[in-house]
Amino acid sequence: MTSSSRPLLDVVQVHKAFGGVEAVADCSFNVVEGEICGLIGPNGAGKSTAVGLIGGALRGDRGQVWFAEQDVTSWPAHRRARAGLLRTFQLSQEWPNLTVIENVLLAAPEQIGETLWSALSARRRMRRQEEENWGRAEHLLAVFGLTALRDQLAWTLSGGQKRLLELARIAMGRAKLALLDEPMAGVSPALRSSIISQIRDMQASGISFLLVEHDLGVVGELCSRVIVMAAGRVLTEGTLDEIRQHPEVAAAYLGVSR
Amino acid sequence: MNELIQAIGFGLVTASVLALAAVGLTLQFGVTNYANFAYGDIMTLGVYLTWALTTTAHLNFAIALVVAVVAMAGITAAVAEGVMGPFVRRRSPTVVLLMVTFGLSLILNSVILAIWGANSDAFQLPGTQPLHFGPLLLTPIQLTIIGGSIVAMVAIHLLLTRTGIGKRMRAVSDNRDLARVSGISPTPVVRATWAITGALATLAGVSLAVEASQFSPGLGEGFLFVIFAAVILGGVGRPYGAMLGALVVGLVTEVVALWLPQYKLDVAFVVLILVLLLRPQGLIASAGKV
Amino acid sequence: MSTLLPIFATAFMYVIIYAILSIGLNLQYGVTGIVNFTYYTFVAIGAYVAGVLTLGKPPAGSGETYILGLNLPFPIPIVLAALVAGLFGGLLALTVFRRLRSDYLAITTLCAGTVAFDIVTNSTGLFNGPNGIYGVPTPLASTFGVPPQNTYMVLIPIGLVILALVWWVAHCIDLSPYGRTLRAIREGRDAAAAFGKNTLRLQLGVMILGCAIAGIGGALTVEFVGAFNPSAFETVETFVVYAAVILGGPGNNLGVILGAVLVQGVIIQGSLYLPTIGAESLVPAIRNMVIGGMVILVLYFRPRGMVGETRPQLGVPRRRGLGVRSAPGSRGEADS
Numbered sequence: 001m002t003s004s005s006r007p008l009l010d011v012v013q014v015h016k017a018f019g020g021v022e023a024v025a026d027c028s029f030n031v032v033e034g035e036i037c038g039l040i041g042p043n044g045a046g047k048s049t050a051v052g053l054i055g056g057a058l059r060g061d062r063g064q065v066w067f068a069e070q071d072v073t074s075w076p077a078h079r080r081a082r083a084g085l086l087r088t089f090q091l092s093q094e095w096p097n098l099t100v101i102e103n104v105l106l107a108a109p110e111q112i113g114e115t116l117w118s119a120l121s122a123r124r125r126m127r128r129q130e131e132e133n134w135g136r137a138e139h140l141l142a143v144f145g146l147t148a149l150r151d152q153l154a155w156t157l158s159g160g161q162k163r164l165l166e167l168a169r170i171a172m173g174r175a176k177l178a179l180l181d182e183p184m185a186g187v188s189p190a191l192r193s194s195i196i197s198q199i200r201d202m203q204a205s206g207i208s209f210l211l212v213e214h215d216l217g218v219v220g221e222l223c224s225r226v227i228v229m230a231a232g233r234v235l236t237e238g239t240l241d242e243i244r245q246h247p248e249v250a251a252a253y254l255g256v257s258r
Numbered sequence: 259m260n261e262l263i264q265a266i267g268f269g270l271v272t273a274s275v276l277a278l279a280a281v282g283l284t285l286q287f288g289v290t291n292y293a294n295f296a297y298g299d300i301m302t303l304g305v306y307l308t309w310a311l312t313t314t315a316h317l318n319f320a321i322a323l324v325v326a327v328v329a330m331a332g333i334t335a336a337v338a339e340g341v342m343g344p345f346v347r348r349r350s351p352t353v354v355l356l357m358v359t360f361g362l363s364l365i366l367n368s369v370i371l372a373i374w375g376a377n378s379d380a381f382q383l384p385g386t387q388p389l390h391f392g393p394l395l396l397t398p399i400q401l402t403i404i405g406g407s408i409v410a411m412v413a414i415h416l417l418l419t420r421t422g423i424g425k426r427m428r429a430v431s432d433n434r435d436l437a438r439v440s441g442i443s444p445t446p447v448v449r450a451t452w453a454i455t456g457a458l459a460t461l462a463g464v465s466l467a468v469e470a471s472q473f474s475p476g477l478g479e480g481f482l483f484v485i486f487a488a489v490i491l492g493g494v495g496r497p498y499g500a501m502l503g504a505l506v507v508g509l510v511t512e513v514v515a516l517w518l519p520q521y522k523l524d525v526a527f528v529v530l531i532l533v534l535l536l537r538p539q540g541l542i543a544s545a546g547k548v
Numbered sequence: 549m550s551t552l553l554p555i556f557a558t559a560f561m562y563v564i565i566y567a568i569l570s571i572g573l574n575l576q577y578g579v580t581g582i583v584n585f586t587y588y589t590f591v592a593i594g595a596y597v598a599g600v601l602t603l604g605k606p607p608a609g610s611g612e613t614y615i616l617g618l619n620l621p622f623p624i625p626i627v628l629a630a631l632v633a634g635l636f637g638g639l640l641a642l643t644v645f646r647r648l649r650s651d652y653l654a655i656t657t658l659c660a661g662t663v664a665f666d667i668v669t670n671s672t673g674l675f676n677g678p679n680g681i682y683g684v685p686t687p688l689a690s691t692f693g694v695p696p697q698n699t700y701m702v703l704i705p706i707g708l709v710i711l712a713l714v715w716w717v718a719h720c721i722d723l724s725p726y727g728r729t730l731r732a733i734r735e736g737r738d739a740a741a742a743f744g745k746n747t748l749r750l751q752l753g754v755m756i757l758g759c760a761i762a763g764i765g766g767a768l769t770v771e772f773v774g775a776f777n778p779s780a781f782e783t784v785e786t787f788v789v790y791a792a793v794i795l796g797g798p799g800n801n802l803g804v805i806l807g808a809v810l811v812q813g814v815i816i817q818g819s820l821y822l823p824t825i826g827a828e829s830l831v832p833a834i835r836n837m838v839i840g841g842m843v844i845l846v847l848y849f850r851p852r853g854m855v856g857e858t859r860p861q862l863g864v865p866r867r868r869g870l871g872v873r874s875a876p877g878s879r880g881e882a883d884s
C-alpha cells in the first residue's frame with residue numbers, strides 16, 4: 001500500500017503510434033482528486049488519442065495508466081468505466097434511436113436486469129431498481145434542462161443539447177473521473193456558460209475532470225491546472241497564466257490563436 | 259513430389275482466377291467502404307451474358323467476352339448507382355447497406371435462374387489437351403487464364419498508378435475524408451470503381467467457368483467466400499494485398515486438395531479465421547484501417 | 549374442406565416455425581444490430597441434431613449413414629438441438645466479435661455457412677450427405693395415435709407452446725435493461741463500452757441465444773417435415789427470415805411475427821399453389837425477386853417495417869408505454 005500517494009489518474013509514459021505517426025509519445029501526466037484539469041494543444045496534438053488511451057477505447061503500445069490506485073492498463077474500456085472512469089467523445093456519441101431518458105438510464109451503474117438471466121428471473125427487483133433509476137434520470141434531465149425532450153429520440157437533439165445529454169449520462173453513471181473531449185465544440189455562448197456551471201456543480205458533487213478544450217476562456221474559468229500537449233508530447237503544465245509565459249507554448253499553440 | 263508440383267501448377271491457375279475476382283471485390287470494398295454480397299452473382303451474370311453471346315448471338319468466344327466485360331461494367335455501375343446510390347446518399351448504416359447487397363444477390367440470382375434455368379452449361383472451347391512442362395501438366399486454357407490474369411493485374415497496376423481516376427480511387431480508398439477535403443469528389447470515383455468491379459467480376463467468372471469446365475447459376479455464390487478470404491488476407495481495400503492473398507489461398511487450396519479434394523475450397527475458411535484471429539489488418543499492415 | 553384443411557394446417561405450421569425464427573433473428577439483427585448472414589445454417593444444425601437424436605440407428609442395408617441415432621424421446625432432441633446450435637453460434641461469434649467492422653461478421657458468417665453446407669454434403673457419414681436424413685418420426689404422434697399424414701395435429705400445439713415461450717423470453721428482454729443495453733450496442737458500440745457495457749460478452753450472448761432459437765426452429769422443421777437435406781439450407785433461406793424481420797419491423801417482436809405471416813404464410817406458401825409457368829424454377833425465381841425487391845424497397849421507404857420499434861418502458865410509474873419511432877435512414881452511426 002505504498003502507492004497511496006498516487007493521484008486519482010496517473011498516466012505513465014504512455015505511447016501510441018498509428019503507422020508512422022506518433023500520436024501520443026511517451027506521455028506522463030496526472031489528475032488529482034477533486035480538480036478540473038485542462039488538456040490543451042493544437043489540432044493533432046494527440047489529445048483525443050490520450051483520452052482514448054485513458055478510457056480504454058485504444059490500446060497503448062507501452063506505458064501504464066493508473067486509476068484510483070489500480071493499474072488499469074490492461075483493462076478493457078467497459079471495466080474502466082465500471083470503476084468510475086467515464087468519458088465523452090469529441091463527436092457526440094449519443095444512442096440516436098433511443099429516447100433521451102433511455103440514453104441517461106443506460107449510464108446507470110450496476111443495473112440488475114442487465115443480463116438475460118436476471119431479465120427473466122429477477123423481474124421484481126429489476127423493476128424496483130429501474131423505478132429508482134428512472135427517478136434519478138428525470139431529476140438529472142431537470143438539472144440539465146432536458147425535461148421537455150425526455151421522450152424524444154436522441155438524434156433529434158441539437159448539437160448543444162447532445163452535449164448536455166452527455167454530461168447527464170456522466171452524472172448518471174456516478175463517475176469518479178470524467179474525461180471530456182471538447183464539450184464546448186459547437187455550443188452557443190449562452191449554453192456555454194450553462195455547461196460551465198454544470199461542470200462546476202458536478203465537481204462540487206465529487207467528480208474530477210480531465211477537460212480537453214480549445215477555448216482558453218473556458219479553460220481559464222474551469223481549470224486550476226492545465227497540461228499542454230503538442231505533437232504527441234507533454235510540453236508543460238501549470239496554471240493558465242504560467243503556461244502563457246512558456247516560450248515553446250507560445251510558439252506551438254498560443255501563437256496560432258493569438 | 260511430382261504431385262506437389264502439379265498441385266502448385268493448379269494452384270497458380272486458381273490463384274489467377276481468384277486474383278481477378280479479389281482485386282475487383284477489394285477495390286470496391288475499399289472505395290465504397292462496405293462489402294458487396296452480390297459480387298458472386300455479378301460474376302455469374304457475366305458468365306451467362308458471355309455464354310448467351312456465344313450461343314444465341316453466335317459470336318466468337320473472345321469477342322463475346324470483350325462485349326460481356328464492357329456490358330457488365332455498365333450494368334454493374336448502373337445497378338450500383340440505382341440501388342446502392344440512394345442508400346449511400348442517405349447515409350444508411352453499414353448494416354443496411356450489407357442487407358441491400360444481400361437482397362441484390364438474391365434478385366440477380368433469380369434473374370439468372372428465370373432466364374437461363376437451373377441446369378449446368380458449358381463453354382465449348384478448344385485447348386483442353388494438357389501440355390507437359392517437365393512434371394507439370396497444364397492445358398492451353400489454363401495457361402491462357404494465368405496469362406490473362408497477369409495482363410489484367412498489370413493493367414490494374416497501371417490504372418492505379420498512372421491514371422488520374424486510379425490515383426483518386428486509391429486516395430478515396432485510403433482515406434475518404436481526407437480525399438474529400440483535398441477536393442476529390444467521390445461520386446465519379448465510385449462509379450468508375452463499380453464499372454471496374456463489374457468488368458473484373460466478369461473476367462473472373464468466365465475464367466472460373468472455363469476452368470471448372472461447366473457452370474450453373476450457383477457458380478459465383480459458391481466461390482464468393484474464397485474471394486472474401488483472399489480479400490481479407492490481403493487487407494480490405496488493398497489491390498496488391500488481394501493479389502498476394504489470391505496467390506496464398508490459391509496455392510493452399512490446391513495443395514490441400516492432394517489430401518482432401520472435396521474440401522479444398524473450405525480451407526479458405528480456415529485461412530480466413532486464422533487471419534481474423536491473428537492478423538485482422540491483413541498480410542500487408544496498414545495504419546488504422548480495420 | 550377435407551383437402552383444404554391440411555393445406556392450411558401446413559401453412560400455419562410453417563408460419564409458427566418462421567415466427568420463432570424471426571424472433572431469434574430479430575434479437576440479433578433488429579435489436580442488437582448483428583448481421584448474421586448464415587442464420588439458416590443454425591436452423592439446419594438444429595434440424596440435423598434433432599433428427600439424428602430422434603431417429604434410431606440407420607437401418608442395416610438401407611445405405612443410410614448418420615451419426616448418433618439415439619432414439620431419444622420428445623422434448624430432449626429439441627433441447628439438445630437448441631444447445632448445439634447455440635454452441636456453434638457462440639464459437640463463430642468468438643472469432644469475429646473482437647473485430648470492429650460489422651462487415652467482417654457478415655463475411656465470416658457467410659463463409660461459415662458455405663463451409664457447413666460443403667461439409668454436410670460431402671461427409672456422408674455425418675448426416676447422410678446430399679440425401680439427408682428422412683423418416684424422422686413426429687414426437688408424441690404414437691402416444692396420441694395420430695395418423696402420419698396428420699402430424700400437424702400434435703405439432704401445431706407443440707409449436708404454439710414453443711412460440712409462446714420464445715416470445716415470452718424476447719418480451720422480457722424488451723422490458724428489461726438488458727434489452728435496452730443491446731439496443732445501445734446497435735446504436736453505438738463504442739459509447740456502450742464507454743458506459744461500462746461489456747459489448748463483447750453481450751454480443752456473444754445474443755449470438756448464442758439467437759442461434760439456439762434458430763436450432764429450435766430447425767428441430768420443429770425436421771419433426772414436422774420428417775426430413776432434412778442440404779438443399780433445404782441454401783443462402784436464400786436466410787434471406788427469407790431477414791425478409792420477415794425487415795418487412796415486419798426490426799426491433800419489434802409482434803412486428804416480426806407479422807412479417808413471418810406475410811413472407812412465409814402469404815408469399816411462400818401461397819406461391820406453392822401457383823400454376824407452373826415455363827420452367828420449373830421460374831415461379832420460385834420470380835417469388836425470390838419479389839421478396840428481394842420488397843426488402844430493398846422497405847429498407848428505403850419504410851425502414852421501420854410494417855410496425856416500428858415500440859417498447860414499453862419499465863421504470864415509468866405504470867402510466868403508459870412509449871411509442872418510439874425512428875426516422876428513415878437514421879439508425880445511427882453504429883459502425884466504426
Ligand SMILES: Nc1ncnc2c1ncn2[C@@H]1O[C@H](COP(=O)(O)OP(=O)(O)OP(=O)(O)O)[C@@H](O)[C@H]1O
Nearest residue numbers: 018021023042043044045046047048049050545546
Ligand atoms: N485511428 C487513427 N489512425 C491513424 N491516425 C490517427 C488515428 N487517430 C489519430 N490519428 C493521428 O494521431 C494524431 C493525433 O490525433 P488526435 O485526434 O489525438 O489529435 P487531437 O489533439 O485530439 O486533435 P484535435 O484538436 O483536432 O481534436 C493526428 O496526427 C491524427 O492524424
Ligand SMILES: [Mg+2]
Nearest residue numbers: 047048049090
Ligand atoms: Mg481531438
